Amino acid sequence: MDPGLLFIPGPVPLPPEVREEMAKAALPHYGDAWVKAHSETHDMLRYLWSAPDAHVFPIAGPGHAALEAIAYTFLRPGDRVVVVSNGFFGERTHEVLQSHRVKAEVVASPWGAAPDLAKLRAALKTPTKAVVFVHNETSTGVTNALEPIVEAAHAADAFVVVDAVSSLGGLPLPFGKLGIDAGFTASQKCIAAPAGIAPVAVAPALWESVDPTSVEGWYLNLFTWDRYEREWGDWHPTPTTISSNLFYAFHRALTLLRKEGLEARVARHAKVAAKLRAGLIDLGFKPVGPAAHLSNTVACLTPPEGVDPMRLVRRLKEEHNIYISGGLGPLRGKTIRIGTMGTQADLETIDWLLKAMRASL
Numbered sequence: 098m099d100p101g102l103l104f105i106p107g108p109v110p111l112p113p114e115v116r117e118e119m120a121k122a123a124l125p126h127y128g129d130a131w132v133k134a135h136s137e138t139h140d141m142l143r144y145l146w147s148a149p150d151a152h153v154f155p156i157a158g159p160g161h162a163a164l165e166a167i168a169y170t171f172l173r174p175g176d177r178v179v180v181v182s183n184g185f186f187g188e189r190t191h192e193v194l195q196s197h198r199v200k201a202e203v204v205a206s207p208w209g210a211a212p213d214l215a216k217l218r219a220a221l222k223t224p225t226k227a228v229v230f231v232h233n234e235t236s237t238g239v240t241n242a243l244e245p246i247v248e249a250a251h252a253a254d255a256f257v258v259v260d261a262v263s264s265l266g267g268l269p270l271p272f273g274k275l276g277i278d279a280g281f282t283a284s285q286k287c288i289a290a291p292a293g294i295a296p297v298a299v300a301p302a303l304w305e306s307v308d309p310t311s312v313e314g315w316y317l318n319l320f321t322w323d324r325y326e327r328e329w330g331d332w333h334p335t336p337t338t339i340s341s342n343l344f345y346a347f348h349r350a351l352t353l354l355r356k357e358g359l360e361a362r363v364a365r366h367a368k369v370a371a372k373l374r375a376g377l378i379d380l381g382f383k384p385v386g387p388a389a390h391l392s393n394t395v396a397c398l399t400p401p402e403g404v405d406p407m408r409l410v411r412r413l414k415e416e417h418n419i420y421i422s423g424g425l426g427p428l429r430g431k432t433i434r435i436g437t438m439g440t441q442a443d444l445e446t447i448d449w450l451l452k453a454m455r456a457s458l
Contacts, residue, residue: 153296167297183234413453
């Protein structure tokens with residue numbers, strides 16, 4: 098069966114080497130080979146985060162499990178948290194944090210707009226434990242600039258948590274250089290691995306600021322993961338059973354990324370995204386976000402006048418075996434979204450997509 102071309106904003110098509118790992122017989126989730134792969138994975142995650150001193154954890158679960166792990170470990174009921182939101186996943190972040198009984202205040206901007214830094218600085222005049230924001234808003238195709246948000250947060254003595262789900266491995270994210278305190282991502286986006294691993298990175302200063310005995314919970318308590326790595330690291334460095342196929346596939350995807358080089362991979366994403374945007378603009382599409390903030394991993398655009406975006410999505414699937422996504426929330430029925438992450442960031446397949454798009458309008 099022809100799987101077609103998958104251009105949704107994740108998961109992305111898996112490289113052949115990664116599919117090979119998924120097709121192997123199940124192996125033990127402990128022992129010498131596992132310990133070696135686990136150690137290499139940690140080294141490659143520090144490389145990917147550009148954070149050689151960070152505590153890194155490949156949590157088994159979706160990206161939101163990583164957000165919850167950070168919340169359980171470093172936030173407490175009653176803590177004041179500011180969420181910078183300008184799209185669906187900013188709103189989702191607020192929802193998740195509210196469930197942890199923190200005082201989560203939203204600094205909101207219209208969907209598709211850049212964050213309102215003046216409103217953020219005003220909000221930070223009240224003592225704040227953390228600023229949490231989405232680096233790349235998948236719902237709008239807008240990349241939020243890291244530096245001004247991190248600077249504003251640290252000027253107010255708040256630590257910074259970054260959702261890098263659709264950015265890490267595809268956009269520049271100098272975690273250590275900027276002094277980001279914690280971040281999380283998901284395996285099925287720019288890393289081009291199967292869904293199911295949620296990498297977390299925590300800076301040493303934030304890690305050392307917390308008393309491990311004050312953390313409630315077990316599985317999503319990052320100190321649990323740290324303890325097993327330290328105490329059982331010579332044979333079983335994770336607290337629970339992780340699918341061996343999933344983990345080795347994730348390890349292989351990181352190996353491919355390291356071989357390509359982070360700088361080269363980021364440049365590839367930029368080149369392909371620019372070609373896609375130019376081609377779609379020539380066809381009459383309009384990006385949702387401002388030009389200076391357009392994402393190189395997810396494009397979100399309104400179609401030419403008279404073109405129904407949902408019908409366009411269906412035609413591409415039924416007539417060309419190409420999968421793209423419609424809009425989310427208030428943009429549903431108004432926009433299309435196209436991923437250019439990992440294996441999707443390929444000039445030849447973008448040509449096929451643009452040709453099919455032209456025939457489908």
